[in-house]
Amino acid sequence: MSEGHSLPQYSRAIVREIPDSIRDHSEAFKWKKRREKDMIDLGKAREDHARYTQTLRDLGLDVTVLPADESTPDCPFVEDTCVVVGNRALVTRPVDKTRRKEVDCVEKLLKDSGLEVHRIRDKGATLEGGDVIFTGKEFFVGDSTQSNKAGRKILAETFPDYPVTSIPVEPPEFHLKGVVCCAGPGVIAVGNHKSGRKAWEIIRKSSSCTYEALWVPDYLGLNCIHVNGTVIHCRAEDWPNSCKAFADKLPEHKRIELTVGELTKVDAGLSCCSVLF
Template sequence: MFRNAIVRTPSRNMGQGITEAGLGCPDMDLTLAQHKTYIEHFEQAGISVTVLEPVEEYPDSVFVEDTAVMIPFEGGTAAFLTCPGAEPRRGEIEIISTAISSQVDEIIRMEGDGLMEGGDVLLMGKTFYVGIDTRTNRSGYEQFSKAVTRFGFKAVPVPFKFGMPHLKTELSALDEDTLIMSGRFAAREEFAQFRKLTVPDGEEYSANCLYLGPKLLAPAGFPATAELLDKNGFKPDYIDMSEFRKMDGGLTCLSLRW
């Protein structure tokens, strides 16, 4: 499914980043160990991983997914550079632009009052589902929708007001036809055509899984969700994400993939 990925090594001051989790400050030695394990799973799946240097100026910069959305097309890849709704993160855009410029065929930039974070964007087949919330606004969605149309995709807006950072905080893909989600998304018409698994109350964090094609990654420590996945034929590799969870981060947040 993916051939390439970009990740960024966590900065030592990651604990100074944006979070509403209330779970305390991350243990940086454990954070780095978890990040290393994350990369190893990509490599085991045959995905080429570019590891960027940490950026101490931006403690949230490990969550590279928010800075760009990769748009695969026949013969190449475009990158849509976002403008984060979280204002302290906006300086990350030029840094990621420099890092990915040699790896993509075209770079498209957000303009004007458009806001978007990649954590609000879920690609299923030829459709991008885009959360519209406190981090991504209507102008950002419209600019992105116009951009992806050029490459044969369509975009569908998914407005919500649940008080969580991103669409994919509680919604992600398990394979090309199946979504896992919290109960807050279970009845949404936008996803009516998909097979859906709903995580139990209290295990909402486990709805952020990462489908790589040959591998499915899921956060460790959620036994009811693990049972749900097993009963439905899914055999993911479970990864301890405890330190990234403290900073509102999940499996999808830590990489750009194409």
């Protein structure tokens, strides 16, 4: 752990149930061909999701489970709907028009929870939570197909106490958290590939803080969540080398190996399926 770094402490989480429509109409199919062998088994997906939800509860979080909405196939990926730091939340504006319908119920829940809630109204702005990394000291935000300059500007205005640094994200990756991810206080999990190395150079050169890199060898083993001193990351049975990288770099942290299972077929990662605050 790097000295002087700390991450927010969480007491609550939001997750959302899986609609049947995700099987055929996920946004992920814009990026890749839908093959029969990759079709989601909805029953198994819901078992995986229930396991994920219970893991958050086991870590002491009060988890609110929102109902699925068949008109929004990707609604389980609630991370994209908002950014929350402390008692302030920014409700985002996803790039896909269908996904914009997801934010209303999340906004209501955040308001009912007593948070100071802001919302992106600028029709030229897009921002998704999967592009936003908060290190406790600053934001790194993807300049991606999903989040643009106007969206990043509104984020900076909503959280003026924290610097915002842009990091390019190139297709087929569509979110920054598929390239780099906050693994612990002062520790950034970085994909050991061209995109990851480019992102790390920007982080290293642009920030006044010092971070340590946790180099992750497997592209799909990178995404992780840090919950009050516990790191939730990939399973050894899926990505043994990446799992070992987490164990070696974070020996003093409690670690939980987990997968979102079937939802990986539509490019989901661990962080996609929850909002922590």
